[in-house]
Amino acid sequence: MALEADRIGSRADTFLFLVCVSLSLVAMALPASWRDPMAGLLRRSVLAPFLVLQEQSTQFQTSRARFIALERQRDSAALAATFLPALRAENERLRGLLGLGERLGSGYVPAEVLHQAEPTSPLTLVIRAGRRQGVRALAPVVSPDGLLGTVDEVEPGTSTVVTWAHPDFRASAMAADGSVYGIVASAGVSGPGGTWLLELRGVPYRQTVAQGTLIVTAGLGGVIPRGIPIGVVLDTAAVASGWERTYLVRPLAQPAGVGHVVVLVIPADADARPAFAPREPVP
Amino acid sequence: MKREDRLPFAVLLVALVIAQFTVRGRFAGERIAPDFLLLALQLYAIRSEPGAGAVAGFLLGLLRDALTPASFGAGALAHTLVGYLTGWGKAVFFAENVIANGAFFFVGTWLRNAVVALASGTLRGDRALHELLVTSPLQGLTTATAGIILLLVFRGWPAVRPGVQ
Numbered sequence: 312m313a314l315e316a317d318r319i320g321s322r323a324d325t326f327l328f329l330v331c332v333s334l335s336l337v338a339m340a341l342p343a344s345w346r347d348p349m350a351g352l353l354r355r356s357v358l359a360p361f362l363v364l365q366e367q368s369t370q371f372q373t374s375r376a377r378f379i380a381l382e383r384q385r386d387s388a389a390l391a392a393t394f395l396p397a398l399r400a401e402n403e404r405l406r407g408l409l410g411l412g413e414r415l416g417s418g419y420v421p422a423e424v425l426h427q428a429e430p431t432s433p434l435t436l437v438i439r440a441g442r443r444q445g446v447r448a449l450a451p452v453v454s455p456d457g458l459l460g461t462v463d464e465v466e467p468g469t470s471t472v473v474t475w476a477h478p479d480f481r482a483s484a485m486a487a488d489g490s491v492y493g494i495v496a497s498a499g500v501s502g503p504g505g506t507w508l509l510e511l512r513g514v515p516y517r518q519t520v521a522q523g524t525l526i527v528t529a530g531l532g533g534v535i536p537r538g539i540p541i542g543v544v545l546d547t548a549a550v551a552s553g554w555e556r557t558y559l560v561r562p563l564a565q566p567a568g569v570g571h572v573v574v575l576v577i578p579a580d581a582d583a584r585p586a587f588a589p590r591e592p593v594p
Numbered sequence: 595m596k597r598e599d600r601l602p603f604a605v606l607l608v609a610l611v612i613a614q615f616t617v618r619g620r621f622a623g624e625r626i627a628p629d630f631l632l633l634a635l636q637l638y639a640i641r642s643e644p645g646a647g648a649v650a651g652f653l654l655g656l657l658r659d660a661l662t663p664a665s666f667g668a669g670a671l672a673h674t675l676v677g678y679l680t681g682w683g684k685a686v687f688f689a690e691n692v693i694a695n696g697a698f699f700f701v702g703t704w705l706r707n708a709v710v711a712l713a714s715g716t717l718r719g720d721r722a723l724h725e726l727l728v729t730s731p732l733q734g735l736t737t738a739t740a741g742i743i744l745l746l747v748f749r750g751w752p753a754v755r756p757g758v759q
Contacts, residue, residue, distance in 0.1 A: 323645050326645070339666065471663055
């Protein structure tokens with residue numbers, strides 16, 4: 312074993328280290344208008360083959376899981392297989408997506424989620440659908456459970472999604488019956504049990520929202536269509552000097568748990584409520 | 595590193611990169627599955643000078659930041675630190691001891707996640723604590739386990755063994 316003490320902290324090493332740290336700090340300080348094109352360029356060039364590899368692996372995994380599920384459903388051993396939680400969850404998600412697609416009819420783009428290993432992965436997702444598939448910036452991204460986020464950056468074959476957990480996420484929202492309107496944003500702190508929560512802000516003080524009320528998108532602002540489920544009211548978070556109330560909302564769709572999503576490319580003034588209406592359970 | 599060892603070592607690094615984008619997705623817990631890219635970085639840094647480890651870490655971190663723009667720059671910073679400290683630490687602490695190597699992989703993973711979580715400023719409160727005390731140690735454990743298995747499997751291969759230059 313050859314340990315070379317003269318390698319510890321040589322000037323060249325220290326210089327390179329400081330340069331890299333400085334460049335990292337510069338990268339952190341870059342405005343979004345510089346940062347996003349740079350990240351997009353890297354995804355389209357150096358990372359493109361790896362993203363294709365990951366996509367194919369995801370597709371293979373999904374196909375295999377579905378094949379196994381279908382095969383086992385054909386024979387009597389299917390019952391045992393359905394007790395596998397991961398397989399059952401994957402089945403339910405795919406069935407949910409299929410059901411959602413049928414109810415939407417047209418105006419949607421299905422996509423795989425390419426999860427990453429970093430702790431901030433749930434804040435932004437990379438999905439395997441882009442301009443070529445008809446995805447456009449600010450398009451809402453949903454799972455069968457509800458709203459996941461909006462498309463931020465669109466590239467030819469991939470897109471970046473800002474999820475509801477991201478500090479910059481905002482959406483106009485309302486109670487499902489239309490009685491209360493507000494703005495939904497990330498709560499920024501974890502809720503009970505370490506779950507991420509949302510806040511429904513700007514609700515007039517005189518209006519109260521009962522626990523368990525379903526919150527859906529309001530369709531105001533011309534970005535996200537009306538009627539996409541967001542979450543369920545948990546509790547009052549704050550009351551601002553008698554002017555407005557803020558409510559904690561438990562999100563229905565969890566970014567970290569989805570493998571496939573649907574990008575809605577329907578007009579912003581459309582009504583998405585029929586697509587998310589309660590449906591009959593799948594036999 | 596001997597010239598004849600360079601090619602096998604490069605093949606191993608490429609295999610780890612491919613594993614990151616193919617095999618890793620098959621683990622049940624996405625957030626705690628072993629990080630093969632970080633493992634490749636640490637294996638490279640162990641066999642390089644600290645400056646080269648820092649540069650490799652910066653480039654790897656920057657690429658990973660492109661996939662998670664929520665923490666752009668934080669990944670580069672974190673991987674730079676891990677690359678440099680691994681290259682520096684191996685000269686101080688390293689022995690041809692599998693457990694010591696595993697500890698390096700564990701600490702490297704935890705440190706990377708901690709720096710990303712804190713420097714990005716997007717994880718706060720209980721979530722940051724959960725990340726630092728639960729998720730990151732678990733990911734460090736799985737990454738260290740994968741690294742130890744790798745070292746044991748290739749223990750007869752000088753290119754992979756730390757301390758063999």
